[in-house]
Amino acid sequence: MGTADVEAVWRVESARIVAALTRFTGDFGLAEDAAQEAVAEALVSWQRASPANPAGWLMATARRRAIDAIRRRVALQERYALLAADPALAQEIDPDRIDDDVLALMFVSCHPLLSREARVALTLRVVGGLSTEEIARAFLVSVPTVQARITRGKKAIAAAGVPFELPPAGERRERLGGVLSVLYVIFTEGSTATSGDRLLRPDVAYEAIRLARTLAALQPDEPEVHGLLALCELTAARFPARTGPDGTPILLEDQDRRLWDFPAIRRGLAALARASQRGLGPYGLQAAIAATHASAASVEETDWARIVRLYETLGRVAPSPVVELNRAVAVAMASGPAPALAIVDELIASNRLPGSHLVPTVRGELLTRLGRLPEARAELELAARLCANQRERSVLLGKAAALN
Template structure:
């Protein structure tokens, strides 16, 4: 595959898949059609040139390949001939493809599917994550994740779940699961679960685009909150890695690199959402991000306000990960000993034992307190759990900087 085609695959394959699922009405057939279309592209484009509209070309080619596949299989399953004829007779237009991924998310998040299946299916189909990567994110086995995805596809097919954005009357009851999954997409882009790069800009931008589409449909406070949260996090992305690709922590980031236009938009959305007094967890997380965004430095950050917001957030959405984030804020306000005590209490409950950021935070607090051996053990544990190359390099650098008390 040439570099140009690789770029197109990375930027367009999920959009092409979403449209093929709409056109063909079947997940597995669409996935096969997508791969066949790119196989043809690899053969033809180097000689013929890349078409003016690669996405439309790929959808059209995939559609014809799917019809051909059904006709070949119709020799053994006659009903497939009728399906092939129906698909060939149907008209499709590339004018409405921008909404196909939003339609796909609502399909993947249909209430007929279990919540864990909704998330796994969306991460697989929208983000193109492998079952191994999804399993790592959910602390499950690849076999378990694969079974969830297969069952979810079967349920969509058997229940004839429609491939569409729900009506305005149905939107509110469907909203929570869609917000959760859009944020999962964003998080995978903001901090990739594995690989050589810390971030995947294609996923963060896609999640933001979907958030904007959703806000047009339903401008509810939590939709505003999620969009604000994504914008404020995305504003920091240019400063999160050095020129050489090394991880840069929040307190060491060059805030001059932060995107002020995204910060302005995000803070305005936070203010708008909070004035409704109907806000929830996404608005609260966005408010925390806004406090960070408005501070000229880590030292000037209003950590007491952030801790207070985390207290409210924990009452609204109890979570050991939120407790961990609060512990980091407490450490910034009261010192590393206070943060360490909170992290240890989380780990002693048996929670977050397999979460590398918990051990990384513990290592950082121990390092600041001069507890070198404990810091080393925590960093080594975090290193054994992370699958991301920049985080591995950061932890290895922290370990190399530690000096034994005996030295």
């Protein structure tokens, strides 16, 4: 077995292995380190002989590495003796505890005491099984930066004595929101990269979808889990049509909808139906908006009035300037650019999205439709200066140049 085989097994089994080790050692950092050491050993050993049970081999090797580490801690000899004698870890994983273990691992990785960057890095590393190099490439930061975030996160968890357990029932739903927000951040970075020379990072987005599916299987009765999964599936369904062969962005009105991923749309609609059973939350409402787009044959045939109503509801449930900006876009399609421009100008007057390229982008589009071309060109040029993504910037500059 080669490197790719090791990576494939690790990607699938990492969360269960780290979770099982954490439960038995009571040390999140130790468990993750031991698991990584097992992967490093597998890269060498599996080239000589392939194990019959790769996941079991990784579990057993990681267990030995954990025991070795505990042995070196003189003050923990009693704990070592208990761990070494525990027959449960001689097996691959306790099947009766897998679901709770992986869910607890998600809650620990997304603990609110950590910074958003640390939560994202830890979740991708210990739950998603990504290497520090993969995380660094995904978010366009250096490997040492990712390593530092992971190290700080593990130290913070250890210093705070965060237990490896599911939060009490009264806290779980509140804490679940933090887990969902981390997955949402990961997905949005993949669906529209904040910087770099690519509009999309599908590998990042699909990793978020994989984690969301895992969470939906672990928490089947939580509507917002299915809402987030639906939003991700329906948004990712448009990926094949969002860029040309050379990576150039293609706007929604110009996309070939025949290229959309219709199985993903069906999965998204199924998840949305489950989310709708108890009323839609913020992620479910966003998914309903995406479903309205997915159900339309063209931009002209889209039910923009419905989208406006959904954004109005979303604005009441989870108000934010981005929601207002998106509502303005929908209003422009449903009622014309003039009332939409009033919404955008109100956002500018209240300074609710300072430094964002999105506001001048939308304002430039609205001014173009109103025939105020010099003002529109100035807004689009401003948006290009503020935009960190090279692909988006080129589109903005192209639009501005066309108004000369």
